[in-house]
Amino acid sequence: MRFKISILLFLCASFYTVELHSQEKEPIRVLFVGNSFMFFNNLPQVVNAMAESQGVTIETRHSTVSGSNLEQHWKEEKGTETRKLLNDQKWDYVVFNNHSLSAIETPESFETYGKKFAELVKEKGAKPVFMITWGYKSNPRLFKPINEAYIKLAEETDSQIVPAGSLMAQAREWRPNLDLYFDDKHPTSIGTYMIGLAFYKFFTGKSTLQIPERTTTTDKNGQRLYLLILSKENAEFLKMLVEDFEFEIASE
Numbered sequence: 001m002r003f004k005i006s007i008l009l010f011l012c013a014s015f016y017t018v019e020l021h022s023q024e025k026e027p028i029r030v031l032f033v034g035n036s037f038m039f040f041n042n043l044p045q046v047v048n049a050m051a052e053s054q055g056v057t058i059e060t061r062h063s064t065v066s067g068s069n070l071e072q073h074w075k076e077e078k079g080t081e082t083r084k085l086l087n088d089q090k091w092d093y094v095v096f097n098n099h100s101l102s103a104i105e106t107p108e109s110f111e112t113y114g115k116k117f118a119e120l121v122k123e124k125g126a127k128p129v130f131m132i133t134w135g136y137k138s139n140p141r142l143f144k145p146i147n148e149a150y151i152k153l154a155e156e157t158d159s160q161i162v163p164a165g166s167l168m169a170q171a172r173e174w175r176p177n178l179d180l181y182f183d184d185k186h187p188t189s190i191g192t193y194m195i196g197l198a199f200y201k202f203f204t205g206k207s208t209l210q211i212p213e214r215t216t217t218t219d220k221n222g223q224r225l226y227l228l229i230l231s232k233e234n235a236e237f238l239k240m241l242v243e244d245f246e247f248e249i250a251s252e
Helices: 002-023 036-053 070-074 082-088 107-123 140-157 164-174 189-204 232-244
Strands: 028-034 058-064 093-096 127-131 160-162 214-218 224-229
Touching (some): 028 036, 036 058, 036 189, 058 082, 070 082, 082 107, 107 127, 107 140, 140 160, 140 164, 160 189, 164 189, 189 232
Parallel strands (some): 028 058, 028 093, 093 127, 127 160
Antiparallel strands (some): 214 224
16 A cells, blocks of 8 residues: 555656646747847847846857848858758747848848848748847938838748837937947947847846846856946836837747
């Protein structure tokens, strides 16, 4: 009798363990494809670290080369390995951005290779996402045609967007003295923090308000590594901005 009870308890415990594991969420696997607008301040790693701070696992990798556009990624020029990564590994989402002015200066290439990549991503079982970029510090009016081109491409390819450019424009309007630009076009750590918040919200659907102002990760020696450090005032402003900004989150 005691033996039967032991087996019954073992089976119950095993069932509970299997049930518990089945309820655990799989990590979200994201490939970022683009150029310096993505790798500046390690945006993919920032997204990973922000999620980790909230108990969410977003595994990120990037295929980024300075000054590159989608056509060069497709043709594997400038040392890009995007198509190899798409073929060799499994992703949930693939995020693209084009060269900062390509949507305006070479719209045919932008549309052609944006569509090619969106189709390939879907064939691989992932979902394509376009990060809408921003106007230059010296010429914010560039944003309008850039925004329109990305939205058009997303609609035509049934892709989703992350409105980084709209957030940059909104932050600039509300806080003109906020230091968003490292130079005329690349983001400062403040700008990257805001864009990271947008991706965290997009991928998880969760509130950004608990994200710490210090974004950290762990180095190969197990020691804490600081990616971004913001003042509490700036972090709170950006978290509220992204929290209240309405945009579609990642589809299930």
